[in-house]
Amino acid sequence: MDTSIASSPQTPKTDPFTIAAPASEVSLATRVRVVCRVRPLTETEALRETRLIEAVDDKTVCLQEKETPNVFTYDSVFDEHATQEDIYASVGQKTLADLFKGFNGTILAYGQTGAGKSHTMMGPGDGNDLDRGIIPRVAENIFTHILQSSDEVEYTVGLSMMEVYKEHIFDLLDPQPKDFLIHEDKLNGIHVRGLSQAFVSSSSEMASVLKQGCKNRRTASTNMNTDSSRSHAILQIILTQKDVTSGEIRRSSLFLVDLAGSEKVDRSGATGITLEETKKINLSLSVLGLVINSLTDPKVNHVPYRDSKLTRILQESLGGNSRTTLIINISPASGSYYETLSTLRFGSRAKKIRNSVHINTELSVDQLKGRISLLEKRNKYLEEQLEQYQSKGKLTVEDANSLQSTGAVTPLHVRHKSSNSSFNGLRYSMLPMRSNENMVSFQDELKRKDEKISLLEQELLQLKMASLTSQHNEDLKLFKLECALYKLNDKLSDVELINTNLRKHLQISEKIIKTRGVKIDKLRELVSEQQEQVNRESYHFENKLKILKDKFDAQKFHETSKGFAEDSFDMDLTQDSIEHDDIFHRTPEKNTGHRANFVQGSPGSPKMGLNLRIVKPLRGGVKLNDA
Ligand SMILES: Nc1ncnc2c1ncn2[C@@H]1O[C@H](COP(=O)(O)OP(=O)(O)OP(=O)(O)O)[C@@H](O)[C@H]1O
Numbered sequence: 025m026d027t028s029i030a031s032s033p034q035t036p037k038t039d040p041f042t043i044a045a046p047a048s049e050v051s052l053a054t055r056v057r058v059v060c061r062v063r064p065l066t067e068t069e070a071l072r073e074t075r076l077i078e079a080v081d082d083k084t085v086c087l088q089e090k091e092t093p094n095v096f097t098y099d100s101v102f103d104e105h106a107t108q109e110d111i112y113a114s115v116g117q118k119t120l121a122d123l124f125k126g127f128n129g130t131i132l133a134y135g136q137t138g139a140g141k142s143h144t145m146m147g148p149g150d151g152n153d154l155d156r157g158i159i160p161r162v163a164e165n166i167f168t169h170i171l172q173s174s175d176e177v178e179y180t181v182g183l184s185m186m187e188v189y190k191e192h193i194f195d196l197l198d199p200q201p202k203d204f205l206i207h208e209d210k211l212n213g214i215h216v217r218g219l220s221q222a223f224v225s226s227s228s229e230m231a232s233v234l235k236q237g238c239k240n241r242r243t244a245s246t247n248m249n250t251d252s253s254r255s256h257a258i259l260q261i262i263l264t265q266k267d268v269t270s271g272e273i274r275r276s277s278l279f280l281v282d283l284a285g286s287e288k289v290d291r292s293g294a295t296g297i298t299l300e301e302t303k304k305i306n307l308s309l310s311v312l313g314l315v316i317n318s319l320t321d322p323k324v325n326h327v328p329y330r331d332s333k334l335t336r337i338l339q340e341s342l343g344g345n346s347r348t349t350l351i352i353n354i355s356p357a358s359g360s361y362y363e364t365l366s367t368l369r370f371g372s373r374a375k376k377i378r379n380s381v382h383i384n385t386e387l388s389v390d391q392l393k394g395r396i397s398l399l400e401k402r403n404k405y406l407e408e409q410l411e412q413y414q415s416k417g418k419l420t421v422e423d424a425n426s427l428q429s430t431g432a433v434t435p436l437h438v439r440h441k442s443s444n445s446s447f448n449g450l451r452y453s454m455l456p457m458r459s460n461e462n463m464v465s466f467q468d469e470l471k472r473k474d475e476k477i478s479l480l481e482q483e484l485l486q487l488k489m490a491s492l493t494s495q496h497n498e499d500l501k502l503f504k505l506e507c508a509l510y511k512l513n514d515k516l517s518d519v520e521l522i523n524t525n526l527r528k529h530l531q532i533s534e535k536i537i538k539t540r541g542v543k544i545d546k547l548r549e550l551v552s553e554q555q556e557q558v559n560r561e562s563y564h565f566e567n568k569l570k571i572l573k574d575k576f577d578a579q580k581f582h583e584t585s586k587g588f589a590e591d592s593f594d595m596d597l598t599q600d601s602i603e604h605d606d607i608f609h610r611t612p613e614k615n616t617g618h619r620a621n622f623v624q625g626s627p628g629s630p631k632m633g634l635n636l637r638i639v640k641p642l643r644g645g646v647k648l649n650d651a
Pocket residue numbers: 062063064104135136137138139140141142143144148249251252253254283284285286353
């Protein structure tokens with residue numbers, strides 16, 4: 025393993041004990057790389073919409089708006105003719121090479137829903153064909169690289185897959201309905217605690233783990249994409265390389281992220297659960313936008329990483345220790361103009377993010393021992409040098425320069441009041457320090473400085489201790505807060521569930537009440553119709569009864585006047601209004617002492633004849649029989 029890193033510029037050329045700084049301590053500034061990919065028009069878009077995006081060259085893209093073109097420049101631009109191989113060659117290969125050097129890496133696909141993020145990261149199908157995306161290609165190339173590398177290095181490849189769904193973290197390799205929490209500590213940095221890690225030893229093993237993880241990811245069909253991702257999928261590959269000879273270990277991590285797409289509810293037609301998902305997706309993407317804005321705005325000094333799970337997990341990728349590439353996926357269709365413009369602007373801002381990367385090395389115990397002994401030798405050499413100067417009793421510009429450049433003394437140690445000369449931008453004594461007085465003052469100065477240094481070192485130690493304690497307390501607080509948040513989230517989901525059930529109950533009750541209302545109205549109508557009919561009939565019967573009574577009275581009167589010549593008589597009445605089956609009953613007439621029973625005649629006859637026989641009172645009663 026090549027561990028030689030350029031020595032620090034302060035190290036003098038004359039120093040025989042040149043000690044290279046450990047690779048993990050040499051930081052390199054780098055900026056986020058932005059690649060733009062334009063997907064082809066879909067069949068529906070080709071029929072109904074026009075094309076607004078043109079890739080001008082391999083770095084420039086133009087979004088046409090009427091007469092005004094918006095031109096954007098990125099590290100690379102790929103039009104719809106670019107193959108998956110082209111994208112991998114530009115993005116994946118480089119990141120993988122960095123991973124083997126010991127640098128952390130991130131590849132993020134961003135864009136509106138249906139713009140081609142999953143196509144770019146995973147590709148269609150099961151990742152075995154020509155159209156396979158970056159992730160399957162990285163998976164196979166890691167092992168190609170390992171097989172071609174030297175036998176002196178031992179490799180371990182660990183794989184984790186998670187999704188951030190509605191602000192909860194789920195393990196895609198162990199699909200339990202369990203929410204995971206994010207932690208930060210010195211050893212592991214920012215990480216999701218308890219997430220499962222699969223150790224794989226071949227590309228086929230890796231492919232099957234990937235397949236398993238992808239199967240567990242949540243997708244749904246929307247108006248914009250029949251297979252729309254409803255969560256942010258984050259794949260993390262941890263590569264450990266151990267040099268068997270030196271014992272040095274390099275541990276680097278690669279995040280491959282397929283973000284959920286931003287979407288406008290009116291266009292995606294999201295409702296119900298899909299709508300809830302859309303809201304959460306848009307929320308976390310807007311935090312991502314805020315994080316990028318804060319990182320690129322020099323006036324802002326707070327970066328809201330903690331405002332969403334996604335940005336907290338990707339904290340190192342955005343402004344930290346990672347070589348990050350952002351792929352912005354866009355649709356060329358006129359209907360997506362605003363979403364495309366917003367994605368292009370997002371990419372332009374992200375280009376300004378500066379990361380600071382280093383090789384993630386851990387020295388072996390033997391290497392550490394070697395460094396300590398080298399440092400001790402160097403110290404001894406410098407002390408001897410200093411003693412020599414002191415015994416000579418004079419200090420020339422060269423001596424001062426040499427001493428200062430070895431780090432043994434600072435310019436202050438060798439500054440003299442009287443005669444100054446500018447050298448290398450600093451002022452040093454040019455005069456020989458002959459007198460004892462000068463020698464004593466020089467030694468005093470050194471002593472004072474040493475005391476000051478040891479005081480400062482103590483202070484530094486105390487500060488470090490205080491910072492460690494406070495960090496520990498902060499971690500503890502954070503852990504407690506996250507636990508509380510976790511419980512709250514649980515409660516919230518319970519309440520949401522209860523709410524949903526109550527809402528369903530309410531809807532059902534409302535429906536029942538409505539149906540009952542309709543029934544009651546119908547019954548009321550029926551009752552009032554029947555009431556009217558009864559009224560009509562009773563009015564009719566009363567009239568008939570009156571007529572009957574009149575006839576009866578007239579007959580009675582006639583009979584009486586005739587002296588009751590006959591015992592009984594028959595009477596035939598034609599009754600137009602009796603058209604139902606009811607039996608009418610009248611109480612006995614008080615005046616006459618007769619009782620009349622009207623019994624319905626044969627049913628089916630439209631006009632019923634009512635034959636009544638009125639019988640003379642016999643033993644105090646009148647019997648009226650139907651004929
Ligand atoms: N470069 C491309 N070439 C051919 N087809 C593509 C390309 N990019 C995307 N597509 C097709 O467009 C459709 C939508 O793509 P994809 O699912 O990758 O979008 P997405 O951005 O991941 O959407 P979402 O955020 O909703 O998950 C798919 O059918 C995909 O195959």
